Amino acid sequence: MAYDPTSPVITEIEQRRLETGISWQKLADHIDRPLVWTVAAMLGSHPMPNTEARAVGELLDLGPETVAALQRQPYRTENAAVLTDPTIYRFVELINVYGPAFKALIHEEFGDGIMSAINCNVNFERRADPDGDRVVVTIDGKFLPYHW
Missing domain, CATH: 1.10.260.40 (lambda repressor-like DNA-binding domains)
Known part of the structure; x- marks a missing residue:
């Protein structure tokens, strides 16, 4: 599913x-x-x-x-219709804008490798702010070095 x-x-x-x-x-x-x-x-x-x-x-x-x-084990495929949802699209946009910076920082800090999307913790919270409440999403992923 x-x-x-x-x-x-x-x-x-x-x-x-x-x-x-x-x-x-x-x-x-x-x-x-x-x-x-x-x-x-x-x-x-x-x-x-x-x-x-x-x-x-x-x-x-x-x-x-x-x-x-x-x-059941799902099919993890892209659903183009879902990407038209404004909330989901903003996460895609966030990765499009900041993904290269995340990659550069991971490589500088950890070396050649990736952050796991399988072995990770994702947390969500609402934080009050005088300018409007904030959405806080934290991704805590294991670093996986490339082995050549």
Whole structure:
């Protein structure tokens, strides 16, 4: 399952979550997983272990097909339609603008290698600011040196 906002699985999850009033944070707390990881898994970006999938299935009263879909390995492909969403596009724009700078800084600080997108922690928070609240996204990725 890859993220597709029109898929029956995503539709069922969102419908049940909104009907019950259960927040993403409550779901993450319920399965004792990080917030961003939980949301990404429930939106189809990576598989959920059986125990966690069953627990959110019970909490949201999800059908067995949806619980099974949460456990499947997704196709991690680009969905061009999603890139038209203004919020998602801003993250793409951020990488387009700052990606080369991130790369240069990683190479200067760590050497020849990459930051892992698999072995990483992603955190999200809201921070009050007098000029308007701020969105804080932190990516804490493991450095992986190239081996030649």
